[in-house]
Amino acid sequence: MTFRLHHVQYGRSFRVLWLYEEIGEAVLGPLEIVEHRIGSKEMRESDLGRVSPAVRIPALEMDGLELAESGAIVQHLCETFAPALDRPVGHAERPAFLQWIHFAETQASLVENLNLQMVFLRPPAKPSPVVIKLTVARLRQAVAGMEARLDAGYLLPGGFSGADVMMGFNLFAIPYFVDLASFPKVRAYKALVEKRAAHRRACAREGAQRFYAQDFYPVPEA
Template sequence: MIRLHHCHETRSMRVLWLLNELGVDYGLQVHPFDKTLRSADYLALNPAGRVPALEMNGDIIWESGAIIEVLCETFQDTGLGRLPGDIERADWLVWLHFAETISQHSAALTQQHVMLYEDTMRSPIVMQLEAKRVQKCFGAIEGRLSTPVENRDYLLTSGFSAVDIAVGQAVYMARHFATFEGFPQVAEWYERITDRPAFQAALPPEGADRLYAQQFYPAWEMA
């Protein structure tokens, strides 16, 4: 039995996307993105009071990167992971954890634009710096996708994998604060991976409370 604890448009979305790609049966518990994540019951699942938390076969796993590794090792036949000994194992791990590099900048921008409730609390300087850091991350992805190898449609030469899910979901959040202007390979890759039915199924359903009320938050304006 697999059960994912999830908030819409957060890091847990990458685990939901992966579960959809794996094609396994799972239960989904959607939580509001508020202080209920600090309840004693939820802290027993994730002591950081964050999503995701995954219940699987009597175990509780938290941290999205760790969950992705465990799921890919558990369901090896899907080919979404790269196990120890695989020639692409190191690259797979690098890109899996690079997703968190992107996400930390998006989290800072989300706090500035979305979570702080008065303009006096916000810092245009922080907004600008973090948006530039997101663009640096886009540049790293652009460089990877521009590597002159045959069929570089995904982050790994061998094809689509869980790292496209992890990084793709991080970019889903980051694109609320930085555009793909100047990053044509990123734009094409992002369109390619988000056209997948498993991604579409991980989006908030119609009428659901969303974390982001706007499609884009300009760094130079007060939210």
């Protein structure tokens, strides 16, 4: 089996990279990473659009299968190759499993908006303080929603699952915009997943992040 992942360092495709490490090369075959430069013409000019309708990462090519969207990829890989990480139809945790997978994208879309405003805009364009303030407030509320629902372990009572993998990108990116000091359960959950050997291997593949120029991005003054 071949496993070809279109990837941007510590982007949404980190979810797929981490899941690959969880499942393993023995099951999925050797990993080929096609690294793209976000914000450049390279993504549009590459063959990424053949796999991803939106010309976005992640996109996966695997023995003739072409699949985009991180939630779809994570769910497919869990269902097909990692039943212990899945919650199939009829499982008591199935509704919560699906809700967390899609909640992860709700958070990620807010992070993406902040990335565009705070990281990608270049002079003479200027970020909108009002839009940023509202988006940070929405992201903080989404973190508070996690805080209210987390216990001492993973997202689901039955243990680690693909839903936790979906949070990989979020847990990396959110602290650049939301101070987690007042969210002890989220901090503990972040530490728990980062202890996983597969997560550490995925981070080792990524290396030091090259995206954010500072440790925290405060809301700019109007």
